[in-house]
Amino acid sequence: MLEQFDTGRILRQALANGGEFADIYYEEGSSTAIVCDDGKIEKVLAGTDRGVGIRVISDLRTAYAFTNDITEAALLSLAHTASRAVKGEQFAGVMDLRPRKSAGGFPILQPPDTVPLEEKVALVQAADRTARAFDPDVRQVTVLYRDGTATMKIMNSLGEFIENSRTGTVFTVQAVAARGDIIQTGYEPLGGVRGFELFRDRSPEEIAVTAARRAVMMLSARKAPGGSMSVVLSSEAGGTMVHEAIGHGLEADLAQSGMSVYSGKVGTQVASPLVTVVDDATIPHARGSFFFDDEGSPAERTVLVENGILKGYMYDRLTAMKEGCRSTGNGRRESYQMKPIVRMSNTIIAPGSSSPESIIQGVERGLLVRKMGGGQVNTVNGNFMFEVTEGYLIENGVVGEPVRGATLTGNGPDVLKKIEKVGSDLGFGIGTCGKDGQGVPVADAQPTLLIGEITVGGAA
Incomplete structure (x- = not known):
């Protein structure tokens, strides 16, 4: 996306009033979040977002502005906004971009965006049922599933152009157990820079049992x-x-x-x-x-x-x-x-x-x-x-x-x-x-x- 624009011009605009360094940060990503609380799916959020931030460092202070209007005119205006916050000597560096450095991220065996939403919801519900069935003293269970994939592009006044992609998945279970006036909580997380293959190492049911066991065991402690x-x-x-x-x-x-x-x-x-x-x-x-x-x-x-x-x-x-x-x-x-x-x-x-x-x-x-x-x-x-x-x-x-x-x-x-x-x-x-x-x-x-x-x- 940024390659379509005259990024040198945008960076020069950002440094028009001075500064030692400027960069443009572009991010585009998608994410899913599912929350099951008290046996009900309370939240399912899935969406995409993209935007750009422009930063100027001048006299070891930072000016920062961002937008989700991805047009060259909007980025020039954004750079002008950031430049107005600084004063100093004109930047004398080189704006020409060097060959880009790219990193596609760690290998993802099963990207989250290839998994149907229904399968993700079913996974959350399975963990909820397992935790609740562990012991009658388990009174409340909260299960969270979240994934995200993002691509970032960074261009700066040193001439650097970096591309980077990241994918992450996280899954947590919190169980609350009660007996009389004693209440204890058990919590177990799973996550990493992985896709849906995360659950090949540990199943949602295993995470649920660990959280529930911890809560119930502490009741008698x-x-x-x-x-x-x-x-x-x-x-x-x-x-x-x-x-x-x-x-x-x-x-x-x-x-x-x-x-x-x-x-x-x-x-x-x-x-x-x-x-x-x-x-x-x-x-x-x-x-x-x-x-x-x-x-x-x-x-x-x-x-x-x-x-x-x-x-x-x-x-x-x-x-x-x-x-x-x-x-x-x-x-x-x-x-x-x-x-x-x-x-x-x-x-x-x-x-x-x-x-x-x-x-x-x-x-x-x-x-x-x-x-x-x-x-x-x-x-x-x-x-x-x-x-x-x-x-x-x-x-x-x-x-x-x-x-x-x-x-x-x-x-x-x-x-x-x-x-x-x-x-x-x-x-x-x-x-x-x-x-x-x-x-x-x-x-x-x-x-x-x-x-x-x-x-x-x-x-x-």
């Missing part, structure tokens, strides 16, 4: 004991810890503004020597993966922490310009209606050498966290609080009875320094990460971890 104790985070728990306790704090915009506990800490020890943290957008089919980010920078595997030492941050073009370095390919946006900002992709604590079994066997008294729930973190001081949706007591190296209502409270750098063992396994979790009003798909992963001491919120 006693309240978790509170206090300071050892905690084993299973690889099955997902990567909530790495995402919240350190991931956001290593996004360069927060670090540069002094809003991160890791600001100015490059080269210092911020975690146990056993801990290495990477952000890797190149993992095939992982939910946060891509070939080019939303600014056209190539995806990378970025080492953030190596053997406990902070090596660097995640950058987009703007934050990289501020430090005179290059982007790490972490410029992401929810859609053409929003400017790109620094975001994680797939953030991982790298596996170690200890077997998960030996880690548990070495704990005299503690808590095994099999599944993490929601959480929050203050990136300025690193303090966090996470919910535990599936946890078990550990007594003398043996996993015992389940407990409910546990929370983990601590400080990111402090807790990361207290990691005493790192397992040889690796488990992934998926989610949609929110920041500055934007949501983007991400994945997190960690091995089994032993935290020597952390505060567990519970009964007493």
Whole structure:
């Protein structure tokens, strides 16, 4: 579409009043969303959308405007609107486009748009029935199916022309179980940069049973004991810890503004020597993966922490310009209606050498966290609080009875320094990460971890 227009003229218009950089971002995609709640299909949304955003960076500030009127006249007007927000020296760069770089995306075996809507609805209904039939105590079930396919084209004042396509599918089941005045929730997600073949690995019924089993099991669990104790985070728990306790704090915009506990800490020890943290957008089919980010920078595997030492941050073009370095390919946006900002992709604590079994066997008294729930973190001081949706007591190296209502409270750098063992396994979790009003798909992963001491919120 953009190739039909004089994009050099549009970029020159965007930089008419000055600026160091400008780009045009075109996006066209289709999506389907189905929600089943309380046994009824509550929502079926299917549609397409396309639009263009134009950005100008001047004096390390951003002007951004967007439209869904895809005509050359409209884009020239849009570029004029963006240019009016900046003042500076005339741009002296080259506008000639170089040969385009294209990425068709990871191989998709069964594109979602080839699957009839009726089949998608039937899949959601099957999960709903399965969860409800699991146990009479299951009182409410919510099932979500969502897919999307998008093609992006990016042209900028450096002469770069990048094409990129992405397809993603996500499926979640949430079950609520109740017995007397006790209410517990079980949640299980599935998703990735995949098409409908996603369900060849795990069926909708399996996802439903996992969510329902978790909710029902927690009904009979006693309240978790509170206090300071050892905690084993299973690889099955997902990567909530790495995402919240350190991931956001290593996004360069927060670090540069002094809003991160890791600001100015490059080269210092911020975690146990056993801990290495990477952000890797190149993992095939992982939910946060891509070939080019939303600014056209190539995806990378970025080492953030190596053997406990902070090596660097995640950058987009703007934050990289501020430090005179290059982007790490972490410029992401929810859609053409929003400017790109620094975001994680797939953030991982790298596996170690200890077997998960030996880690548990070495704990005299503690808590095994099999599944993490929601959480929050203050990136300025690193303090966090996470919910535990599936946890078990550990007594003398043996996993015992389940407990409910546990929370983990601590400080990111402090807790990361207290990691005493790192397992040889690796488990992934998926989610949609929110920041500055934007949501983007991400994945997190960690091995089994032993935290020597952390505060567990519970009964007493």
